[in-house]
Amino acid sequence: MAEIHFRDIQEAHARIRPHVRRTPVMTSARLNELAGAEIFFKCENFQKTGSFKARGAVNAVLSLTDAEAARGVATHSSGNHAAALSWAAGMRGIRATVVMPRTASPVKIASVERYGGRIEFCEPNHRAREEAAARIVRDTGAALIHPYNDPRIIAGQGTAAVELLEDVPGLDAVACPVGGGGLLAGSAVAAKALLPAIRVLAGEPEGAADASLSLRSGVRRPVENPSSVADGLLAFVGDLTFPVMQRHVEEIATVTDASIIAAMRLLFNVLKIAVEPSGAVAYAAVSERRLRVAGKRVGVILSGGNVDLERMLG
Amino acid sequence: MAEIHFRDIQEAHARIRPHVRRTPVMTSARLNELAGAEIFFKCENFQKTGSFKARGAVNAVLSLTDAEAARGVATHSSGNHAAALSWAAGMRGIRATVVMPRTASPVKIASVERYGGRIEFCEPNHRAREEAAARIVRDTGAALIHPYNDPRIIAGQGTAAVELLEDVPGLDAVACPVGGGGLLAGSAVAAKALLPAIRVLAGEPEGAADASLSLRSGVRRPVENPSSVADGLLAFVGDLTFPVMQRHVEEIATVTDASIIAAMRLLFNVLKIAVEPSGAVAYAAVSERRLRVAGKRVGVILSGGNVDLERMLG
Numbered sequence: 001m002a003e004i005h006f007r008d009i010q011e012a013h014a015r016i017r018p019h020v021r022r023t024p025v026m027t028s029a030r031l032n033e034l035a036g037a038e039i040f041f042k043c044e045n046f047q048k049t050g051s052f053k054a055r056g057a058v059n060a061v062l063s064l065t066d067a068e069a070a071r072g073v074a075t076h077s078s079g080n081h082a083a084a085l086s087w088a089a090g091m092r093g094i095r096a097t098v099v100m101p102r103t104a105s106p107v108k109i110a111s112v113e114r115y116g117g118r119i120e121f122c123e124p125n126h127r128a129r130e131e132a133a134a135r136i137v138r139d140t141g142a143a144l145i146h147p148y149n150d151p152r153i154i155a156g157q158g159t160a161a162v163e164l165l166e167d168v169p170g171l172d173a174v175a176c177p178v179g180g181g182g183l184l185a186g187s188a189v190a191a192k193a194l195l196p197a198i199r200v201l202a203g204e205p206e207g208a209a210d211a212s213l214s215l216r217s218g219v220r221r222p223v224e225n226p227s228s229v230a231d232g233l234l235a236f237v238g239d240l241t242f243p244v245m246q247r248h249v250e251e252i253a254t255v256t257d258a259s260i261i262a263a264m265r266l267l268f269n270v271l272k273i274a275v276e277p278s279g280a281v282a283y284a285a286v287s288e289r290r291l292r293v294a295g296k297r298v299g300v301i302l303s304g305g306n307v308d309l310e311r312m313l314g
Numbered sequence: 315m316a317e318i319h320f321r322d323i324q325e326a327h328a329r330i331r332p333h334v335r336r337t338p339v340m341t342s343a344r345l346n347e348l349a350g351a352e353i354f355f356k357c358e359n360f361q362k363t364g365s366f367k368a369r370g371a372v373n374a375v376l377s378l379t380d381a382e383a384a385r386g387v388a389t390h391s392s393g394n395h396a397a398a399l400s401w402a403a404g405m406r407g408i409r410a411t412v413v414m415p416r417t418a419s420p421v422k423i424a425s426v427e428r429y430g431g432r433i434e435f436c437e438p439n440h441r442a443r444e445e446a447a448a449r450i451v452r453d454t455g456a457a458l459i460h461p462y463n464d465p466r467i468i469a470g471q472g473t474a475a476v477e478l479l480e481d482v483p484g485l486d487a488v489a490c491p492v493g494g495g496g497l498l499a500g501s502a503v504a505a506k507a508l509l510p511a512i513r514v515l516a517g518e519p520e521g522a523a524d525a526s527l528s529l530r531s532g533v534r535r536p537v538e539n540p541s542s543v544a545d546g547l548l549a550f551v552g553d554l555t556f557p558v559m560q561r562h563v564e565e566i567a568t569v570t571d572a573s574i575i576a577a578m579r580l581l582f583n584v585l586k587i588a589v590e591p592s593g594a595v596a597y598a599a600v601s602e603r604r605l606r607v608a609g610k611r612v613g614v615i616l617s618g619g620n621v622d623l624e625r626m627l628g
Contacts, residue, residue: 024338045586046585046586050586265623268588268623269588269623272359272360272364272587272588272589272619273586273587273588274582274583274586274587274588275586305586309579309582309583
């Protein structure tokens with residue numbers, strides 16, 4: 001099984017740096033007071049394509065040989081990875097084919113189209129998505145770029161934590177959302193390599209708590225019918241990301257949809273920024289004091305900002 | 315009548331720099347394309363207290379002698395100036411008394427209280443506000459800090475344009491919202507001093523277009539019952555700010571409430587930031603191509619971010 005080393009993340013960083021944004025780190029005395037901790041927000045909502053997914057996608061696309069790239073890339077995703085991969089492929093001038101469920105939101109379809117991705121619709125279930133993607137790979141020779149269970153993706157996602165620790169040295173902890181675990185695994189490897197004493201934490205939606213469950217059980221265990229307002233975090237933790245989490249992640253807290261919405265509103269009202277539900281999950285856990293960071297300096301990754309305004313009202 | 319010179323703005327900048335944020339400048343290829351111009355957004359929605367008003371308020375408060383300061387400051391305002399003055403007074407450890415209409419929004423009352431301002435409520439009309447403020451000044455000896463018709467305020471507000479032109483040299487134009495004209499007058503003096511060829515532009519709500527009307531007439535003329543979703547821009551242009559506008563402002567475009575709301579939504583969806591209606595007015599004018607900036611490099615001041623989430627839905 002492919003291991004992820006810090007040197008992969010460093011190489012990814014060098015590779016993607018000209019193409020992604022070095023997102024800012026924001027702070028707020030008022031939010032610190034609320035959480036009883038000193039929070040440094042890494043604003044990946046300002047990242048290209050509106051989420052950290054741009055990092056992994058462009059790393060994967062730029063890692064292809066010219067021969068591989070010529071056959072294009074493919075993925076199945078209804079969310080931020082689809083848009084990010086379309087954008088990254090467009091930058092390299094190659095084709096991206098994205099399998100999306102017929103039921104995907106118009107906003108997300110429009111976003112993939114804006115970045116030049118070619119969409120193939122399928123029935124809205126996991127099996128149909130995987131089969132459609134496999135067929136495209138078979139027919140076109142496109143490289144399959146999985147949303148999280150891919151070493152190139154994990155290495156790319158880890159670059160956000162590298163920047164955060166460059167900008168705010170000596171953090172006591174770093175917290176990020178967990179869905180399939182690409183961001184969490186990448187962040188964990190980066191943070192522990194740069195600062196072995198750092199604690200790696202995560203927030204997970206209560207209705208899709210397969211990562212918490214799996215860590216407790218010691219084996220990957222899906223939950224049935226995962227459901228949450230954090231629509232980017234419904235994926236099942238991967239067999240590449242899970243061992244990294246077992247080794248490096250100290251704590252995962254689950255949060256309710258209500259607390260995710262409350263966190264989004266606080267970020268909007270105080271920091272004046274748009275963060276999508278999935279992007280606010282780690283902050284929700286910190287702000288509700290469900291992670292042990294009292295009095296500590298904690299980096300919180302706000303992973304994306306692609307939210308429909310209407311959804312902000314919960 | 316007090317003249318505003320660039321040197322006043324430079325002195326204000328040196329005075330307030332340790333206390334205010336140097337707000338970032340954001341850009342977006344997509345918004346450029348929509349507007350047919352290259353836009354540099356000066357993000358005063360990220361300013362302390364959530365608006366540029368922090369600049370003028372802290373400049374005015376720090377300009378007081380110790381003897382003046384000891385008697386406190388007073389103002390009448392139901393909006394961002396009230397919060398900014400309360401915050402600035404708190405930093406100097408002096409009392410701020412703010413006359414607010416009984417009907418002021420709970421959010422704004424809470425904001426003044428959070429910054430330690432003392433509120434005196436009055437009937438919701440201009441005369442009652444002025445009388446109450448005058449009485450406080452008479453009874454307590456507090457210094458009246460007018461929201462815009464005050465040279466210290468105008469000089470403070472001009473510092474945002476100074477930073478914008480430091481960060482983006484050689485702009486063709488700068489555009490800001492206009493209500494009472496403090497931000498516009500300060501920006502005009504700063505911009506023309508730094509770059510005489512720059513064009514100074516403004517956006518104004520259609521329902522409160524006294525600045526446009528006054529510039530056309532050559533004399534200050536109020537409009538009856540001004541009304542707009544841009545609640546920070548209902549004030550009547552001042553006798554200090556108007557002559558500056560006559561000398562320096564090339565163009566004011568009026569925009570409808572619908573276009574202000576559309577501009578807020580675009581800024582939210584694309585830049586991922588919260589901008590209040592008043593803060594989005596200059597961008598609304600640029601984005602609807604109502605100002606002559608086609609193909610030009612234009613700095614747009616997003617003046618504040620204090621918006622109730624519910625209002626975003628218009």
